[in-house]
Amino acid sequence: MADQPAVAVLGTGTMGAPMARNLAAAGLPVRVWNRSQEKADPLADAGAQVAGSPAEAVEGAGVILTMLFDAEAVVETMESVAGAIGPDVVWVQASTVGLAGEQRLRTLADELGVTYVDAPVLGTRQPAEKGALVVLAAGPPEARERVQPVFDAVGGRTMWVADEAGAATRLKLVSNAFVLTVLEGVAQSLSMARALGLDPALFLQAVEGGAMDAPYVRLKGAAMLSGELEAAFSLSGAYKDAGLIEEAMRTHGVDTAVVQAIRAHQSRSIAAGHGDADMAATYLER
8 A cells, every 4th residue: 555654563472473464464564673583574574674673663654553562661662763753653552551551651652742542452363363353542533544554454343442542551451351350260160170070171061152151261261171372372471461450450449359369370370481371371280
C-alpha cells in the first residue's frame, strides 16, 4: 500500500514477530527491530526491513508499534529514538505495562511529541500468527483512521474502549485476570483429580460440551496433561502480568487473595526452571 505510512515494529518476540509478519502480508511497509537481532532477521523473508537499531527502524515511519516485555523496556527503547522520530507520528503501544507503566508511557509520548494510542491485545502466539488478536484501543478519535489498517492486519477485531488512553490497559488487566483465573482453575482441578486417584483427563471429558466447557479449557488442559508446553505465552510473562494485576487490584481496593495464590504457584514453577515454557506450566509444581 503505497499510500500507507511505514510501520516500525519495536520488539519481535513471541507476539511482535507474527504481528510484523501480518503487517507485511497486508501490504504495509514494515521496519522491524529487536534487541536480539536473530529474532528479527527471519522477518526479512516476509518483506520487512530489518533495522540495526530502534532509531533506524523509526526513521521516516508514520506509525511506531511497541511490543516489548515491560514498561522499562518500552521506556528505554522509546527514549533512544527521540531524535529519529519525524513529525505527525502515531505511537501504538501494545505491550502489557500496567497502570503506572501506562501513565509513564503516556507522559513520555507527550515529551516525544507523538500521538499516543494505548492498544494492548488479547491473544497469544497462535492468534497472533493468524492475525486474529483482539485489539483493545484507547486514544484520540483523530488517530483512528491512521492506525486502523495496522489493527486490521494484526487482529480479527478492534474494540475502541475510550477516547482517553489508559482505558484499554485497564481492560487488558481485567481480561488477563480472568484468563489467569481460568488457567489456575483448570490446573487445580487436574491436580485434584490426580490426587484423588482419578485419571485427570476425566475432568476434561466431564465438562466437554457443557456450560463449563470452553476451547481454552481444553487447549490448556491438554497441554498440561501432555507436557507439550512450548510457549504460546511464557510463564514468566504471565507472572509479570499477574504482578501488574495484583498491583492494580491493591491500588483500587480489590481483594487480591486469588491473584496472590496464582502468583505463588507461578513462582514455584518458575523456580523449578519452567519460566520459558507456556504459562500452562503452572500445573507442573503442585
